[in-house]
Amino acid sequence: MKSARTFLPNVNSIPEARRFVLAAVGRIAREQRDAVSVMVSELAMNAVQHARTRFQVTVDVANGSLRVEVTDSGAGTVTAQPPPDAASLRGRGLFIVDQLSDAWGTSSSTGPAKSVWFTVALNAVNDSTAQ
Amino acid sequence: MAHIGPPGLGPSGQSSITVETRAEGSTPVIILSGELDLTNAERVQSAIEEMLTDGAERLVVETSGLQFMDSSGLAVLAFVARKVPVIELRDPSPIVRRLVELTGLAQILNVRP
Numbered sequence: 402m403k404s405a406r407t408f409l410p411n412v413n414s415i416p417e418a419r420r421f422v423l424a425a426v427g428r429i430a431r432e433q434r435d436a437v438s439v440m441v442s443e444l445a446m447n448a449v450q451h452a453r454t455r456f457q458v459t460v461d462v463a464n465g466s467l468r469v470e471v472t473d474s475g476a477g478t479v480t481a482q483p484p485p486d487a488a489s490l491r492g493r494g495l496f497i498v499d500q501l502s503d504a505w506g507t508s509s510s511t512g513p514a515k516s517v518w519f520t521v522a523l524n525a526v527n528d529s530t531a532q
Numbered sequence: 533m534a535h536i537g538p539p540g541l542g543p544s545g546q547s548s549i550t551v552e553t554r555a556e557g558s559t560p561v562i563i564l565s566g567e568l569d570l571t572n573a574e575r576v577q578s579a580i581e582e583m584l585t586d587g588a589e590r591l592v593v594e595t596s597g598l599q600f601m602d603s604s605g606l607a608v609l610a611f612v613a614r615k616v617p618v619i620e621l622r623d624p625s626p627i628v629r630r631l632v633e634l635t636g637l638a639q640i641l642n643v644r645p
Contacts, residue, residue: 412571416547419600435600435627442602446570493603493635500634 405459410449418445418458422469425460430524436501437467437521443494444471444517451475452515462523470518546571547600551579559590565597568605577608584615591616596623606635613640620644 404425408414422441423434441458448456452475461468495517498505502519509515549566562580584591591612595601609632613619620642621632632638 413546415570416567432626435625436630438600439602439627439631442569442600446602446604449570493606497603497631497635501630 403461405457407455407457410453412449415442415445422460440498440501440519443497447494448473465523466520467523468520470516472516474513551576553583561592561594563594567600569602570604573604573608577611580612588616590618592620592622594622595628601628606637
């Protein structure tokens with residue numbers, strides 16, 4: 402099942418993107434829901450703060466795996482970041498995605514568009530942990 | 533008590549968070565409830581700053597009601613950690629604890645339990 406939505410380059414799009422992804426994913430174990438929420442928030446934040454363009458969020462659930470991709474129209478490239486300093490206020494977003502996802506990556510096409518995606522293998526939902 | 537954002541979450545609104553304070557002896561306790569993200573991080577930081585007394589040696593940040601936090605919340609905690617020598621992060625959810633640990637913030641915060 403695949404769904405997509407486009408969001409405005411506005412901070413309020415960050416919680417909207419989280420809710421969109423969680424609604425698209427459906428029932429999911431709480432621990433995974435929390436991790437996915439954080440990763441979506443980080444990627445949406447990158448789009449809003451750095452690209453400052455509309456961005457599209459694509460959610461693909463297939464064969465027990467979740468793939469989320471965030472595409473903006475900003476210039477520049479995405480690079481993997483080293484672990485942040487404890488006292489540093491910046492540079493945590495992609496590091497967090499790297500740590501919480503099973504895999505992540507970037508792609509760019511001709512023209513001003515770049516995507517960051519991550520995948521997570523979904524655990525079987527247990528009624529006591531599903532939300 | 534400072535309530536930031538509308539009650540509940542509107543489809544196009546900012547995230548809702550409540551910042552409350554109380555004291556345990558001379559130690560201020562900040563209680564965060566709701567969702568902390570870029571829509572409200574700046575105001576949460578200001579609210580905490582206003583609640584801090586000059587020369588506070590210790591601060592407790594109670595997070596059992598914090599349903600969501602991303603790196604903008606980590607930035608708030610890192611900022612506050614520069615103002616107060618000892619910060620205890622109390623009752624973080626598993627994901628908040630994980631974020632604090634994997635980003636190295638746990639080295640400068642006292643996480644309990």
